[in-house]
């Protein structure tokens with residue numbers, strides 16, 4: 001029996017992507033085996049992290065690395081490291097930054113929310129965020145003039161959530177920061193390319209272990225030895241509440257090995273198959289237009305962009321997404337990637353599908369579209385009410 005039924009949970013089908021709210025990734029058998037093997041054992045954590053450092057260094061082309069609780073924790077602890085170095089006294093003083101450089105420059109268009117605001121992950125260390133540029137444009141001269149003797153680090157965020165135009169390119173960002181002697185920390189939580197940011201000169205590159213890597217919930221810090229060591233030492237300070245256990249560290253070691261040996265071409269070909277099947281069928285539905293779109297941050301991953309014309313489809317992108325997530329009984333909830341639904345489209349992300357789920361996804365969408373066509377009135381609710389409705393549904397948790 002599926003553990004989800006045993007716990008009274010809905011058996012969701014995830015075409016949304018790797019989402020913390022949906023349990024992050026589907027952890028592979030090799031990772032599960034490694035984690036099961038280490039769980040009953042005692043180990044010396046410094047040695048386990050030393051082993052992880054070598055594995056991360058190899059995977060990322062960095063001098064060293066370590067594992068923390070999450071990429072969000074890695075941001076906080078990386079910034080803390082830039083402020084304290086390996087001074088244990090300063091590490092215990094945080095989040096009081098008296099006597100330290102404590103400003104972090106970041107482009108305004110990079111201040112996204114990945115489930116929590118990125119600027120809060122910075123502020124949690126005690127640092128202050130100094131915004132560079134406007135929401136939709138930033139220039140190198142603005143970065144240069146934002147950096148002063150109080151600047152501890154420059155943070156660069158790589159994400160589909162950031163503004164995708166008008167920002168300072170990574171290489172130029174690093175050049176300006178390094179010319180002023182400021183280390184660059186790259187939040188690459190969801191990026192498949194493990195070497196690009198270190199190769200470009202980043203002092204730290206931060207990844208989630210539980211996104212594309214298919215590991216346990218953890219964060220990977222890769223970078224220069226001095227900064228990685230200073231970030232690791234934060235475990236004796238503000239990092240204590242963000243600690244990772246032996247299972248998370250062993251999980252990263254196994255996940256990086258699994259990633260190295262994965263047949264990426266075969267996975268992509270399989271996903272292409274799903275996307276093509278969905279596109280051909282959905283393009284025959286009234287008011288729907290679907291196209292395959294490449295990942296905005298250049299991960300080797302495509303998604304199906306499904307446009308919904310409310311007049312012809314008699315439902316909207318957001319009402320369709322909500323209907324898919326809240327099906328009539330006996331049907332699986334299908335969670336689509338809908339954070340831009342007000343623009344009349346959502347995405348189907350194939351990267352987390354289990355065998356046999358692709359046709360179910362398609363059947364559910366077609367059946368909801370047919371239901372809308374047959375309904376006496378169009379199923380179109382005002383978009384501006386959606387946020388309040390969703391919040392109201394959560395307000396009563398845990399009831």
Ligand SMILES: *Cc1c(COP(=O)(O)O)cnc(C)c1O
Pocket residue numbers: 020069070071072073114157158159187188189190207208209218219
């Ligand atoms: C997911 C994400 C994070 C947070 O990663 P966690 O490991 O889940 O804490 C941070 N930044 C970006 C850009 C993300 O996509």
